[in-house]
Amino acid sequence: MTINHFIKRKIRNHIILPIVIIGVIAGIIMTLLGIRAMFFQLDLQLSKSVREWNDLALHVGNFLNVLSQDKSLFEDKKNLENILKIFYENYKNMIEHVYFSVPEKNLVFIPEAKIPENLLPKDRPWFKKSLEKKDFFQVSPPYIDAVTGEIVLTISKYVEMRNGYGVLGVDINPNYIVTHILDRNVILIDQDNTVIYSNNKKIIGRKLKIDHDKKYRIYNFNVLLFQKALGDIYIVVYENYVIRLLPNFLITITIVLGILVLGHLTDNNVEEELNSNIRVPIENIIDETKRYLTNQEFDGSKINTEIEEIDVLVNEIADMISIIEANFQELKATNEELEEAYKEIEKYSGELETTYELFIEKMATIVEGFDEDTGNHIKRVQVLSKFLAEKMKLPDNLVKKIYLYSALHDIGKIKVPPEILRKPSSLSNEEWEIMKKHTIWGAEILDGDERLEIAKRIALYHHEKFNGRGYPYGLKGEQIPIEAQIVNIVDVYDALRSKRPYKKPFTHKKALEIMLNGDGRTSPDEFNPKILEIFKTYEAEIENIWENLSN
Known part of the structure; x- marks a missing residue:
């Protein structure tokens, strides 16, 4: 077999055909990646819409929860109306109406609107929904508003009054x-899969075929992803x-056709070029190249040819070999310099991290100085929080951040007036409300840098209780970040063990008894049962850690 036929066959079998196959495989991979990217983008978009809706519902709902606690407010219609007006003015771009109703009539309705006299609040979906769970706000199923005639979602909260009950609605x-x-x-559908909100008004009212037990569905050349949000609604994102x-299919077809055309042209010209000009010189170049690879010697004078370009190629190869050898030596020297530079970077990186941790500890010590003397309180919170996080087998990176940032849990207290912070007697209701704001102030101080997100969550939520009776938002259960749950139980334990102007310090045994059985002020259902069980299991080690740090 001549070299011409051999190379032509090799071009067809080992270059063109594999490249065609690679092109097809690349097209398939691009298609699969396109599908994955599409699902990833839709999932991000779905999560964003669900989060924004849930945030809106929680924001309004928490306002209603807080407002409903003051029973005397609903005896003073004028005061209630003023509060609701202020709320409406602040959020009128988000809300349509805010009102307070008893079963038979609307007592306050802002802004004012003409409501049919025969339309009783007790018959409306939002009123009925609020009665299903009286201690927390509810999101009504979608319904037609009697005033605007539009599909509306209402957030409502049951209110217990001295002489009956009513419902706050937004x-x-x-x-x-x-x-x-x-x-x-993105569209919103109700439980019956009927479209209730969409930027495309043509599909409002259309019913989709969706199985709520599945994550996604293929529907009329569209991929639909859906997720349930607060209230009886589902948020759906779709893509054709x-x-x-x-584009993936077109790129694949173009690549394959281009390879076939190029292969055909190459196959027609290669035999003549090889016979007349290239075969022998190339064989000689290959021989000399192999000799260089084995003996590091390249003799261009052995390659005889009348083609100027091949002579240039031989000279360029010789020059390239010289450059490669020079560059190799230079790279070797550069590599040694880089290794030394890397060692210096590692050294400075370690020093920077140590400085960062020291800065946080110093800042926490400054914050602790604003409060009464608690005897190394911050260090005890840090070490015990790390201890519990390790026993819960949390990721090492999270354990490290909990240890570092738990020191800043009370940073918001620097904004609490000193006369309240150091008051030796019990706080008044007004003073207590100001004191509770230290959680929100702490989050504001730590906001703005994603590296401080764990610190921000600890500062904001470390007074939330597992039973939902904490502050500032009354979060319940797993709504509370795990790092805040850990710092909360450590903070309570340390407070029980520490001396205060208004109490004597408890022994470890007494503090543990209060946390496990309650004492009227502290209840075991305030804590995550898993963390409380770990606390109980390792109580001897916890006592030893506390005593060592206190001494």
């Missing part, structure tokens, strides 16, 4: 939902997969 502004929560490919993946 209608979410449909335009806010469309402009802030929806996107071009044919249009989305069409």
Whole structure:
């Protein structure tokens, strides 16, 4: 077999065909990556819309929860109306109406609107929904508003009064939902799979075929992802997969056709070129190249040819070999310098991290100075929080951040007036409300840098209780970040063990008894049962750690 036929066959079998196969495989991979990217993008978009809706519902709902606690407020219609007006003015871009109703009539309705006289509040979906769970706000199923005639979602809260009961209600502004929560490919559906909100008004009222037990569905050349949000609604994102993946198919076809055309042209010309000009010189170049690889010797004078370009190629190869050898030596020297530089960077990186941790400890010590003397309180909170986090087998990186940032749990107290912070007697209701704001102030101080997100969550939520009776938001159960749950139980234990102007310090045994059985002020259901069980299991080690740090 001549070299011409051999190379032509090799070009077909080992270059063109493999490249075609690679092109097809690349097209398949691009398509799969396109599908994955599409699902990833849709999932991000779905999470964003669900989070924005849930944040809106929680923001309004928490306001209603707080307002409903003051029974005397609902005896003073004028005062209640003023409060609701202020709330409406602050959030009128988000809400349509805010009102307070008893079963038979609307007592306060802001802004004022003409409501049919035969329309009793007790018959409305939002009123009925609030009665299902009286101690927490509820999101009503979608319904037609009697005033605007639009589909409305209402957040309502049951209110216990001295002479009966009523319901606080907030209608979410449909335009806010469309402009802030929806996107071009995001829709809201009810439990019956009927579209209730969409930027495409043509599909409002259309019923989709969706199985709520599945994460996604293929529907009329569209991929639909959906997730349940607060209230009896589902948020759906969709994408036309044919249009989305069409560029991938076109690129694959173009690559394969281009390879076939190039292979055909190469096959027609290669035999003549090899016979007349290239075969022998190339064989000689190959021989000399192999000799260089084995003996580091390259003799261009052995390659005889009348083609000027091949002579140039031989000279260039010789020059390239010289450059490669020079560059190799230079790279070797550079590599040694880089290794030394890397060692210096590692050294400075370690010093920077140590400085950062020391800065946080110093800042925490400054904060501790604003409060009464608690005898190394911050260090005990740090070490015990780390101890519990390790026993819960949390990731090492999270354990390290809990240890570092738990020192800043009370940083918001620097904004609490000193006369309240150091008051030796019990705080008044007004003073206590100011004191509780230290959690929100702490979060504001630590906001703005994602590296401090753990610190921010600890400062904001470390007074939330597992039973939902904490502050500032009354979060319950797993709504509270795990790092805040850990710092909370350590903070309570240290407070029980520490001397205060208004109490004597308890022994470890007494403090543990209060945490496990309660004493009227502290209850075991305030803590995550898993963390409390770990606390009980390792109570001897915890006592030893506390005593060593206190001494």
